[in-house]
């Protein structure tokens with residue numbers, strides 16, 4: 001493998017039902033920075049059926065070029081056709097770096113692609129950078145051991161250097177509708193026999209509206225200290241007052257009080273809101289892993305030794321059941 | 337039906353501590369357990385054994401002490417246990433790990449391979465799909481439930497997604513990655529615990545799997561850990577023990593200061 005043949009930063013532009021996923025836009029923002037450090041291009045890979053019209057959105061978010069693979073076999077995500085398409089792109093275009101969102105789709109696709117192309121894949125990086133020494137090395141830093149340890153990973157002799165990144169970790173650029181870029185139709189020769197081994201019988205969206213807490217500017221988050229659905233109703237009113245969403249620790253998800261889509265942490269979502277208000281959350285390392293990058297963290301807990309206070313900008317030792325309603329009232333009166 | 341379940345021995349990460357001086361993991365006194373998702377996967381396999389009389393094999397790659405989780409699996413009711421252990425396999429990233437395990441699987445007869453979705457120490461969720469790729473088999477990750485249709489030799493699998501779930505029909509043989517939360521694993525049976533120590537754990541070296549040396553261990557790993565360090569927590573702010581009214585004042589002032597309100 002001649003490493004100098006490989007260049008540019010490629011981003012998997014995940015779409016669902018024709019809607020570009022936020023994580024793809026976030027990755028384009030990061031890719032822009034990485035590509036600029038090496039004077040390279042940002043290329044978005046847009047796979048699907050009737051998705052060409054989404055190309056401009058990707059350019060506005062930082063892409064220089066959009067490769068569109070439009071095909072019936074790509075209408076709904078399946079491992080094999082998507083892997084074949086990305087593999088053909090790698091073979092023909094030789095990307096240096098490839099970023100994929102760590103969604104249920106990206107985490108299914110990434111390892112399959114890395115194994116087919118015999119290259120390395122860093123899981124769920126939280127920091128991506130080009131070293132500022134001569135080597136211009138691509139360094140991917142990620143948490144492991146349940147968030148207890150950070151590791152910086154290199155992929156020295158194989159290309160592309162792949163990484164998945166969880167939604168909410170990188171920041172998208174403000175969309176620039178005037179940005180110029182090229183849109184290229186990319187043809188893929190599919191091996192349909194391999195594809196036919198898996199069939200989608202049905203795809204079910206659960207009725208409940210799935211809040212995307214990773215996009216919220218304000219999160220009022222509750223843990224076991226909140227205790228019940230009634231307790232969360234109080235947080236809900238406070239969150240409304242602040243224009244935010246309610247989030248939860250895993251304890252309350254496991255207890256069936258909150259839905260999994262609102263869970264923050266290692267096995268939930270990574271969030272980075274302007275305000276994270278933690279109510280009755282002890283601050284286990286697996287929870288901190290998902291929220292400690294928030295701009296402002298305020299914690300209310302009745303135990304002054306709760307570990308959540310070690311990451312809070314403002315810690316209040318007290319009873320959330322008293323403080324939360326009072327705070328809501330106070331904010332309401334300020335509005336007037 | 338033959339099923340192979342890949343299980344990994346992991347430190348219980350809820351108990352892991354970091355040595356603040358050296359920045360390394362303190363492993364002493366940290367209990368080793370069977371990775372939770374793998375235990376879930378094993379339960380699915382044992383349910384197929386109950387229903388169809390499937391023959392269940394567990395395999396782990398690791399240090400000799402990983403035998404402990406194989407014994408646990410035997411006590412839960414599996415038929416065969418394999419420990420793949422060799423210095424040559426050490427220092428592997430996910431690609432080299434999956435190459436070695438796929439090599440072992442290639443020597444066996446199976447209709448279904450189950451892995452956990454994710455190991456709680458390495459935390460990558462990559463090994464399952466990579467095994468599937470090396471074996472050129474279809475994969476379904478995030479499996480919450482599966483049914484076997486004997487007449488068509490297919491599996492009907494429920495896969496978790498962000499928005500809900502998907503039902504997929506997959507030809508055997510295939511690879512699935514299981515979620516621990518989808519099922520409650522059975523306990524070891526008392527007579528199982530006794531017989532677990534009579535049963536043999538097969539110990540395989542790298543020579544058994546016929547994978548070229550440049551594909552396993554450190555040599556077969558495209559990624560390397562350049563450095564590892566304990567997570568830096570940002571310095572803590574102020575903490576106040578005050579009345580609810582004072583608390584509200586403090587919070588409101590902070591929100592104003594940061595232009596949240």
Ligand SMILES: Cc1cc2nc3c(=O)[nH]c(=O)nc-3n(C[C@H](O)[C@H](O)[C@H](O)COP(=O)(O)OP(=O)(O)OC[C@H]3O[C@@H](n4cnc5c(N)ncnc54)[C@H](O)[C@@H]3O)c2cc1C
Nearest residue numbers: 223224225249250251265266267268280282286287302320
């Ligand atoms: C592999 C693994 C992955 C995990 N992933 C996650 C994850 O993604 N997200 C996650 O959150 N957890 C995760 N966990 C679980 C985690 O370890 C903790 O168990 C969990 O975060 C605890 O939730 P909690 O803080 O709500 O509950 P507790 O730890 O029980 O804390 C409740 C807190 O509420 C306080 N409190 C009680 N009453 C009041 C009151 N009236 N007013 C004020 N404070 C009060 C108490 O002082 C206490 O600090 C994971 C665990 C494992 C092993």
Ligand SMILES: Cc1cc2nc3c(=O)[nH]c(=O)nc-3n(C[C@H](O)[C@H](O)[C@H](O)COP(=O)(O)OP(=O)(O)OC[C@H]3O[C@@H](n4cnc5c(N)ncnc54)[C@H](O)[C@@H]3O)c2cc1C
Nearest residue numbers: 122123151397429430451452454455458459460461462463
């Ligand atoms: C700090 C740190 C960071 C790392 N980061 C990366 C990285 O970003 N990319 C990378 O390629 N490697 C990485 N590695 C190496 C990686 O952790 C090892 O290769 C590990 O053996 C497999 O990865 P995992 O634990 O993440 O397993 P996962 O891929 O999460 O495991 C999924 C499933 O595969 C099966 N499985 C996994 N390992 C075994 C085994 N030994 N025996 C039997 N079944 C098994 C189990 O069923 C398991 O549930 C890292 C290692 C460390 C110490």
